[in-house]
Amino acid sequence: xxxxxxxxxxxxxxxGNWMCFKRIQDKTNISLMDNNDxxxxxxxxxxxxxxxxxxxxxxxxxxxxxxxxxxxxxxxxIGFTETTDVFALDGAVSSAPVILDRVATVDDLxxxxxxxxxxxxxxxxxxxxxxxxxxxxxxxxxxGGTWSASAPTHxxxxxFHRAVxxxxxxxxxxxxxxxxxxxxxAVNHNGNRVPTAFEIGGPGQTHHLGIDTPYTSSExxxxxxxxxxxxxxxxxxxxxxxxxxxxxxxxxxxxxxxPPDVAKPEEIRLKTFYRIYGSGSTHPVQITHDPxx
Amino acid sequence: MSVTHYQxxxxxxxxxxxxxxxxxxxxTENLLDANIYIWSAPVLNTHKERYKSSLSEVPAIVIAPSxxxxxxxxxxTNLHSDVKLPVLIQICDREISVDEDDKIHSWLKWSxxxxxxxxxxxxxxxxxxxxxxxxxxxxxxxxxLEERLFGVHHQMVQYIPIICHSREPHNxxxxx
Numbered sequence: 092x093x094x095x096x097x098x099x100x101x102x103x104x105x106x107g108n109w110m111c112f113k114r115i116q117d118k119t120n121i122s123l124m125d126n127n128d129x130x131x132x133x134x135x136x137x138x139x140x141x142x143x144x145x146x147x148x149x150x151x152x153x154x155x156x157x158x159x160x161x162x163x164x165x166x167x168x169i170g171f172t173e174t175t176d177v178f179a180l181d182g183a184v185s186s187a188p189v190i191l192d193r194v195a196t197v198d199d200l201x202x203x204x205x206x207x208x209x210x211x212x213x214x215x216x217x218x219x220x221x222x223x224x225x226x227x228x229x230x231x232x233x234x235g236g237t238w239s240a241s242a243p244t245h246x247x248x249x250x251f252h253r254a255v256x257x258x259x260x261x262x263x264x265x266x267x268x269x270x271x272x273x274x275x276x277a278v279n280h281n282g283n284r285v286p287t288a289f290e291i292g293g294p295g296q297t298h299h300l301g302i303d304t305p306y307t308s309s310e311x312x313x314x315x316x317x318x319x320x321x322x323x324x325x326x327x328x329x330x331x332x333x334x335x336x337x338x339x340x341x342x343x344x345x346x347x348x349x350p351p352d353v354a355k356p357e358e359i360r361l362k363t364f365y366r367i368y369g370s371g372s373t374h375p376v377q378i379t380h381d382p383x384x
Numbered sequence: 385m386s387v388t389h390y391q392x393x394x395x396x397x398x399x400x401x402x403x404x405x406x407x408x409x410x411x412t413e414n415l416l417d418a419n420i421y422i423w424s425a426p427v428l429n430t431h432k433e434r435y436k437s438s439l440s441e442v443p444a445i446v447i448a449p450s451x452x453x454x455x456x457x458x459x460x461t462n463l464h465s466d467v468k469l470p471v472l473i474q475i476c477d478r479e480i481s482v483d484e485d486d487k488i489h490s491w492l493k494w495s496x497x498x499x500x501x502x503x504x505x506x507x508x509x510x511x512x513x514x515x516x517x518x519x520x521x522x523x524x525x526x527x528x529l530e531e532r533l534f535g536v537h538h539q540m541v542q543y544i545p546i547i548c549h550s551r552e553p554h555n556x557x558x559x560x
Contacts, residue, residue: 214465215458252554254462264461305461333560356504357520357549 102238103153104190108164109240113220114154115191119230122146146280149227151189151203156220158245159335159382165221169208169272171378178378182296184274184289189227190236199236201229204289206276210339212328213267218248219330226278229285246384249330249337256302258326258344258363259316266360267303268328270339272296272376298367298375300326300341306351306361313363318348323368338379343368388516389449389469392548393422395507395518396471397447403508404497409489415475419444425451426472427540442539443477443490450545464551467516470524473498475542495542499523502546516552523547 103110124145157165170185171178186204190197203225211220256265275292304310316324323345330337344365351361369375397420400406406415419441426448450470459466475494477487503523511518524545 213458214460214462252462256462264463266459266461 100194102192102194102240104192104238104240105164105168106187107240108161109243110155110161110164111158111243111245112153113156114152116152116154117231118150118152118224120148120150145284147230147285148278149201149230149285150206151200151225151227153203153223153225154220155223156218156248158248159332159337159380159384160243160245162221162337162380163382165208165223166378166380168203168223169205170274173380176379176381178380180272180296180374180376182291182374184276184291186225186228186289189225190238190240191231192236192238196234197236197238198234199229199232201227201232203227204276205272206274208272210270211268212249212251212254214251218250219254220248226276226286226289228287228289246332246335249332249335253330253332255329255331256326257329258302258365259312259324261312263302263304263310263313265302265304269299269301270328271299273299298341300344300365300367302363302365304361304363306359310361313361314348314351317346321345326365333384334381335384336379336381340377340379341365341367342373342375342377343370388511388513388518388550388552389453389548391511391513392469392471392507392518392550393447393449395509395511396473396502396546397422399501399508400445400447400473400498403501404494406494406497408486409493410486412486412490413443415443415445415490415494416441421446423448427474427476443475443494445494446472446474446476448472448474460551464516464553466519467550467552469548469550471546471548473544473546474540475544476539477541478539491541495544498544499546502544507548511550514553516550518548519551520549521546522549 103112103115122145123142155161155165166178167173168185168187170183171180184204186202189200189203191200203223204227205223205225207224209222209224211222212218254265254268256263256268274296275294277290277292278286279288281287304313323343326341326344328339344367346363346365349362349364351359353359367375400420401417406417408414421444423446427446448471450472452470454468456466456468475491477491502521505521507518507521524547
């Protein structure tokens with residue numbers, strides 16, 4: 092009698108590096124195509140139709156709770172280019188080759204292009220997490236991969252309480268944040284079954300930051316400043332632990348003024364959603380990341 | 385003193401004195417302000433001697449901290465955590481015969497006054513200090529079928545657990 096196939100020993104290799112992961116979900120979309128010539132002539136007879144698989148968009152969701160060392164691998168995957176711990180985005184699409192080892196078999200997922208990168212942190216037991224929504228340039232090649240990465244030496248992921256948020260010029264207490272880099276990835280199949288061309292979609296690369304704060308006299312400026320002016324302000328989220336640090340520097344954060352939530356009797360909370368802008372040659376976001384403990 | 389839990393006890397006592405009607409029904413005994421005590425532990429059978437010496441007059445109210453506090457992991461901020469500080473309020477009286485309706489009526493009146501005052505609100509004089517601040521108060525869960533409670537707690541005739549929600553700063557000592 093077969094037992095359960097435990098995911099405990101599954102491993103993922105990104106650009107030759109062994110990574111820890113929290114969850115991998117297959118969200119592949121397969122279009123169905125009707126090959127019957129009679130369809131185009133309007134002679135439908137569905138019970139005799141044969142439907143073939145059409146184009147495939149291999150889509151995978153990766154959820155990591157990365158150590159600072161793993162962030163050093165994930166940031167270039169998203170498209171950041173490093174110059175001595177300073178990671179800059181150039182707005183170009185980026186990918187990394189991904190291998191999934193299910194111990195018994197090693198699958199080649201091809202190159203995974205990042206559509207969205209979602210950084211999350213919240214008060215509680217879970218550390219900083221990164222979710223990557225990717226589109227691959229091939230359907231998974233089952234048992235077609237080769238595991239070559241050596242065991243990683245990682246420190247722990249950043250706990251949330253190591254985070255310092257700066258918004259509207261001062262440090263603010265907060266209970267959660269979500270930062271989304273959205274490439275609005277557009278794919279072109281060019282006559283192939285799988286995508287062969289990847290580019291940033293129509294809106295261009297967009298950056299959004301959502302924060303959830305208490306609403307006391309210390310936070311009212313988060314609401315009143317956007318009402319008074321649309322100028323926006325710089326901001327940042329900084330994680331620090333010993334020699335390790337990661338700074339998300341946001342060039343200009345603008346938001347619409349929304350009333351605070353009165354959802355529970357305990358306290359009034361302010362949820363603010365910023366669109367992050369650059370100016371001139373300055374990109375909206377720059378990350379300074381030192382993974383060395 | 386700046387310990388939040390201790391301040392809660394003092395504030396609860398003062399608010400019962402200030403805002404809860406502790407007169408007896410139909411001329412039965414009033415619960416006197418002087419008979420409201422803050423104790424280190426609830427009234428128990430094992431406290432009989434202490435009960436006799438300390439609660440020389442009844443009816444009385446004993447306010448005591450619960451031994452167990454609870455953190456709420458997902459609640460708070462990057463700098464503070466939310467903690468539940470339980471406070472037990474006991475109304476104590478001498479044993480009565482079963483037909484003293486007005487006496488029973490008094491106990492329930494005082495109990496109702498206390499729970500209505502504290503449930504889902506703030507303490508009127510909120511506790512704010514560097515060690516934490518009081519955010520919210522609720523009446524806690526009582527197992528209505530747990531009659532043993534009244535056997536264990538000698539001459540306790542009503543029991544109102546309230547939970548004070550405090551937001552307390554993280555101790556950052558030693559963090560690099």
